[in-house]
Amino acid sequence: MRQIEIDDEVFGYLQSQARAFVDTPNLTLRRLFQLEKNPPKPAVVAPSQQKTRKKLPKANLLALISSGLLQDGQSVFLVDYQDNKLTQYRAVIAGSSLKWHGQTYSMSDLAQELLKKEGYSSTSVRGPTHWCTDDGITIKTLWQQYLSKTTLANS
Template sequence: MEFIEIDDDVFAHLQKYARPFVDTPNSTLRRLLDIDHEINIVNQKNLDAELEESTAQNSESSGTIPLSRWPFKELKAHELAGNARSKAPKSDLALLIKENFLQNGQNLYLIDYQGNRVQKFSAIISENNLVYNGQRYSMSNLAQELLLQLGFRSNSVRGPAHWVTDEGSSVKDIWQKYLDQKVRK
């Protein structure tokens, strides 16, 4: 493995393209340079060639393909996962208000990808939306728009992780507390 030194401007630029809690600087560069795509094409060609050879050999003997040669990419995710967990329900501001976790008219504050509160951006809870500059937004859409103004670019923003109360609790954490409490009942 080689090591390179990059200046602060390049690192800041990489952060704009990084997926929070997922990417490292290396994985961000791999994605931006499309390295994995090229490797996957080569690997797929090799797998296809091996599969053809294996199929020809096995059809002559037992008629089955050994598990090590099976093209897993063609299986659907649920076939590989078996009893995979289902997705957690989406955060619901109106439900959190109803259950007294949040209040209608309460201020929420934007936090960036490093968890820093952005003082100039706050919004007001209004049922299942946020109101900012007199317009209604979903948590995710408003977070994405405001983060873009700060220089962060992302095709998908998880809004509940980017909005916090005065006390610093994120909507994501509050939603999880609600779900945990619901399970205990």
């Protein structure tokens, strides 16, 4: 579908020609321009045929620690939006959180704060994509590995 801009006078005219609670602006224009009576309808997909996207569970540092993919006290490094490992920002895994300069943070909160220092200004930061191990593997990747292992084990 295309979008057009119309001024207030044209919109007012469209409203005056519309049938209340029935016409959309498009149906009103079709009627005024004497286009086909039955406009093409969008395909309706039955709920049983709709693909539902299951939201994955949030990355859980404790689960990664208990599975052996991470260790409590292990260092992790900030990764910027260009996938550069910023070694000057080293945090330590402390249970379900990260410790940096003696304070405890969630992965997302600390990543957002440090990325801001680097000149990025996002209000929504996905922490697991911005933290990696010494060898450059992100927490997100480790979480995906963990989920695939546990899904296979439960199948």
